[in-house]
Amino acid sequence: MKDISIVIAGEAGQGVQTVEEILVGVLKISGYHICATKEYESRVRGGSNSTQIRVSDHQITAFVDRIDLLIPFNVDAYNHSKNRLSSSSKLITDPANEIDITELEKSQIIEVKLQEIAKEIGNPIYANTIIAGIIIGLFSADKEAAGKLLDSKFNKKGESVVNSNIEAFNSGFAIGEKITGSGDFKHDLTPDKNVKNDILVNGAQAVGLGAIAGGCNFISAYPMSPSTAVLQFLATNSNDFEIIIDQAEDEIAALNKTVAAWYAGARALASTSGGGFALMTEALSLAGIMESPAVLHIAQRPGPATGLPTRTAQEDLNLVLYAGHGEFQRIIFAPGTTEQAFYLTQKAFNIADQYQIPVFVLTDQDFVDRYNNIPELDITEIKIEKHYVKTEADYQRFKLTDNGLSPRGIPGYGTGLVRVDSDEHDEQGHITEDMDYIRPEMVKKRFHKRFELIEKIAELPTWYGPKSPKLAIICWGSTLPAIQEAVDNSNREDIAIIHFHQLYPLPANIKEFIEKNNPEKMISIEANASGQLANLLKVYADISIPKESLHLRYSGKPFSVEDITEIIEQEAK
Amino acid sequence: MKDISIVIAGEAGQGVQTVEEILVGVLKISGYHICATKEYESRVRGGSNSTQIRVSDHQITAFVDRIDLLIPFNVDAYNHSKNRLSSSSKLITDPANEIDITELEKSQIIEVKLQEIAKEIGNPIYANTIIAGIIIGLFSADKEAAGKLLDSKFNKKGESVVNSNIEAFNSGFAIGEKITGSGDFKHDLTPDKNVKNDILVNGAQAVGLGAIAGGCNFISAYPMSPSTAVLQFLATNSNDFEIIIDQAEDEIAALNKTVAAWYAGARALASTSGGGFALMTEALSLAGIMESPAVLHIAQRPGPATGLPTRTAQEDLNLVLYAGHGEFQRIIFAPGTTEQAFYLTQKAFNIADQYQIPVFVLTDQDFVDRYNNIPELDITEIKIEKHYVKTEADYQRFKLTDNGLSPRGIPGYGTGLVRVDSDEHDEQGHITEDMDYIRPEMVKKRFHKRFELIEKIAELPTWYGPKSPKLAIICWGSTLPAIQEAVDNSNREDIAIIHFHQLYPLPANIKEFIEKNNPEKMISIEANASGQLANLLKVYADISIPKESLHLRYSGKPFSVEDITEIIEQEAK
Amino acid sequence: MTNFTANDFDMPHSKTWCPGCGHFMVHKILREVIAEMEMAPDKIVFVSGIGQAAKLPQYIKGHMFNGLHGRSLPAAMAIKASNPQLEVIVNSGDGCLYGEGGNHFLAQIERNSDITVFAHNNMIYGLTKGQGSPTSPKGLVTPVQIDGVTNEPFNPLTVAIAMGATFVARVFPGNSEQTKKVFKKAIEHKGFALVDIFVQCVSMNKTNTFKWYKENTYELEGDHNQGDKIAAFTKALENDPYPTGIFFQENQKATFEENCAAYKNGDQPLYERNLDMKKLKKLIESRRA
């Protein structure tokens, strides 16, 4: 199993993203597995951003600290990344950057006069395309595909721009091939034909596609990093899929609109980050009392407050779990892979509709921005399950039924009146002060009976690895790939991973499930300061992870494979 | 130990409250201990409301179901209360009400032509004062005090109104004395001289007085039942205590203003109910990252959403505990008595200032509206501790210090600049993206180090009753009085109460403390559907209360003494 | 089919308003108007927030979305956008719409969402027992504003006109004839229609009584040009006395729904539509390239 980690670093707006797009597209078409991870500051120009593109002969979906090849756009970019270099790293740099390199041997440095070549072609901006060309050349990847991609990318800007880019690419490609040829850069990856036809998605797109596959036709959202990508994905596809796009005046409006849209028969998504969701707390409670479906995508970032807007964290599980005054049920998913993000988001719409509760898809910046190739998003089995009923004249929205679900009508479908209320209400939806019967029954329905129903369909965590392991690593959401890869790398047969893609409710047999698999020791790896999953397991699964077994990170950086390896070495000696 | 439970019931706006005010005042001055509990609908006129006034020869602070004397203002009021009557209850009613009474014997009914007498005096409205007179007459209470009270209450409306009220009162008083004299109504309460000089406060006033005693000089709040009373109390006293009163445009503004007011040197209070607090979630997180003091009073009511706006519940502990995205510390108090409400609110201001975190005072409708007499609110020991520092030119607001507290400067005091930020920031308060050092250090300060500090000052729950009890009842906040009285009534020496007036953090020795006292069995009594305190104890104290030992009520009604007695009988056979 | 009377639009439940409360008058006139307009209960969604005014939908036959305090407008907007075939009518109070809900008031006007907003303006927070509202007159003494309100009263009309609202009116139900006419025109109006309604709160506002409103209002002159924004603004500034009637109306502006791509080919409600699986397939396939 081999892979090359390439890091391109530069200022915001300098073109790191352009290089990434070209690379990722062309390398995939050329049969390489790829995984791209971005990290960027909260600004539009300047600063130091970087993208890591891992190129491999097998599927990889995680971030590594290690840099095999670094291409910095300037001195700052070099300094920003240099502590990740090792004696086996290579550096491609323009001597014009005048970087003072003390960390590397001469032999590790490959100089290319990027600026000079770019200027010759007509504009310093072409340096980006040259870099893309070099890297693609290093892998002798599909030149033709690159041409096509450049064409589609730049043809809006006119033929001459396309041609110059192709020229830039070609000169880069030639340089790349020469570097490989000279032995300055080695790799022994064999392209995999099957990859050519793979799908390339990042977490945000997977959520967006899942939403569309779930029948989403309404989104009201207020821009907020790192969730905005989902809003923009749906907007981009709004004409094709007849999706109402409302850039809300604020997050409060966004969730009130979401709830009201479901009321009127839409399948609506709210998408935001922790701070925006904090503002939705009251409206979540509205969904609770109205027994309204709602799907919420929350892309976490480090807090409190504005915190680190473009960085990653898993700090908002508690908030999502307990947001809203009063008591009502909810379901929380936390996908670990893009495939899971797609299927769980799709499912979220159906079960929100069926159980008339809010369903959360909890991601984070690391997850939404991370790209990789996957073979398929299979939609043949996918169904849009519409769970509302046609009403009769005597319809009662909040009818007390045996199973605890009141059939949900929508206005205009059937002859009944659909009356919903944020006050406590009787079966008709009329405001009530009956505390002897109606109130307790309604609470039972919303809280206890609903719990029984959703507990039944709760999904067990995924158990990766052996039974009776010496060490079981508990984790949730976005950290799965790094943990998987580190465990794989460890070559140890006695380590298991318990990944929770559903956080609430937990299935009734969760404790049994884990005990049956009999781990000797359990640790929890989480990107927060308090061990939120560990606490959740304590309350809802009677599983106790001692404080010293919590591996918590709250720096804003994602866990790398190396970080996890270190934890494993420490915990499983 | 004796007491009489008097219930006055009528429509909103019919004068139940007037009767209550007169009674409570006069009976206390006459040396009777009193406790008054209101229950009312969410409307301004009409419906069925009632007030219970318990009159006793010892301090009582709880609500009982039992009615010894019922005075309904109309048929609906009678029907509203009749299921609380027993064969020893008495009823005073105007035959003009034409109530069809099947629940009581003739001998239990005392007829008084209230309307007729009132009309003779000049206005049907005087019926209220007549009723007050009757009851005060029943107890041969202080007539003079009543005159004074009526005078101060009505003198704004002119002399003739005062005189008519006194006339009404006197005729009622005569009737009351006659009733007692005739033996139709018996009581053998002996007035207690000491009570005369007691203080009469309800929960809201206790919180309001505590706030003033804590140096509160700024409140920004949006009206919301049942919290509005605190805002109005502070407004009423704003001239005397130079308190800035801002009726905020919404709750979001209210907490942002609270945080900014503390920043500028004020001692600010936010007061709201669950739904309003839900909207403050984001701003709470702002206090978190800004390391800002804040005091929040949250008067709970049943949710979700608008729920039952004028009823009671303990449903928002989880919300208060986990509100806010990102991770930071907070302190949560939940007073069980009016004295506690006063002292804890006072203390909240000092420790918020000292530890630079939000401090909550969690009450509920039952608590804020319940009145009783107490001997003293001792302010001789009370200090306003101002914990801000005078700044020097090189001042850094977020200095990393050993103890984890950055001295708090305020703008204008000293020569330093006070720079605070909702983004992650360096010691100066300047926005940062340093994830290697600053970010983890700031999180440690806000979360881990702060926890160590506030854990040290955390208060143990109060243990009432014997060591090694057969049954220990765990509870928090407003339910204490009913539980205490029921345990007293049980005459059992083997039942203890563990009342948590501080919910978070718990002191480090909490488990030890409870285990040392060695209860055979523990149950939790809570006014919610999920056992929120029980869950909290599981996570933070490793104390597990099994599901079947949770006694949960979520009807919107407060626990009565009888409710608790029933639980005790069931649990401690 | 749609032969309903005002009484048919009444709900059997007893009203929890105080006797003499102005909300009764709106309740009555609104029922008369929709009956006369031959609307049917199952074609209308009555939306509100929380407050005494906001209880109105509880007492009128139709679909009901009685949402959160301050949040009636986003709800109404979303309902209309999800099913443009429904008539969406909002009834809520001055506190709800202009206080807690201020930002939504602005934003839904910007959208020109095709909803009708009846703002019961009693210049007080009724349900919470008499605190000042954004429209309370200066000097009004309340349990919070103990020395009298000092804020500049919010003028919903000038603000709506400034925002480019397409229908802006004020009525006093004591003038029931004009009120009915304006209600009708507001409901008929395509786009965001605001009707600010002067109602008395008999229990909590002893200043702005029915009598006071009567004495302090007059009908806008017949020659008032409803198409002239500056004239409308000028009239809306008047407060001694207050004019009533339609201040401004503009009919050409597209509504939010009309601007939605989803409704380019007709106003079929969203719930009747189905996901085009072929398009989804294609979208996924596009990511293989």
Added chain:
Amino acid sequence: MTNFTANDFDMPHSKTWCPGCGHFMVHKILREVIAEMEMAPDKIVFVSGIGQAAKLPQYIKGHMFNGLHGRSLPAAMAIKASNPQLEVIVNSGDGCLYGEGGNHFLAQIERNSDITVFAHNNMIYGLTKGQGSPTSPKGLVTPVQIDGVTNEPFNPLTVAIAMGATFVARVFPGNSEQTKKVFKKAIEHKGFALVDIFVQCVSMNKTNTFKWYKENTYELEGDHNQGDKIAAFTKALENDPYPTGIFFQENQKATFEENCAAYKNGDQPLYERNLDMKKLKKLIESRRA
């Protein structure tokens, strides 16, 4: 003592704005103005929300309260109310002030809180990379408004005038002389002062460029009557081109702070005051009667 220069008000940190961003111009002019006004850094609190504009306080010497997105105005109001001796200046963006913060914009105008608001109006959400803002022109294509903005643009001036704001102005920093004058008057103004500032976002808004603003603005005529609300409104409606200057000013209205009982006897900040224990004792005693 207060002999500071514009440079003294600069902070050493590097600015994270894009080269050519309009926020630089405001940053420069504002520093010049406060230096010329002989203000001292430790007497001013710079308040902002979140956004590119809202970063300004990070780069200017003074006290700083860089709060939440949309919430600069409540913070500013509370700071001024807690210590009226501080000068309180808000710098934030169009999205922050008129979008997320719309309700606070209305409410702080109602209070006539004595704060100065510099609204950096680049007609776009800059920091979140180019979504439409409330002030975006119709038709502007963005990653969310893929077929162009359809909302009616928010006009901060007409709304502020409609709300009874006591100082309402617009400037284009390309006209630096006028901008400086207006900034000064705004800071000197007692009461809520709004200055809407036309700034370019070079990265995210390719329509409303510096050039565009230059070509689409003109100075308000010298004979414009700043005391005339209707004239101000009429001028504020103009948008082809947009007038710049002071549209409206009114000096008699009391500020929020002046209306506070706590400041009846002077503007001593709250932090210097102490609880009167005797009064508290008395208050408690009053509950014995």
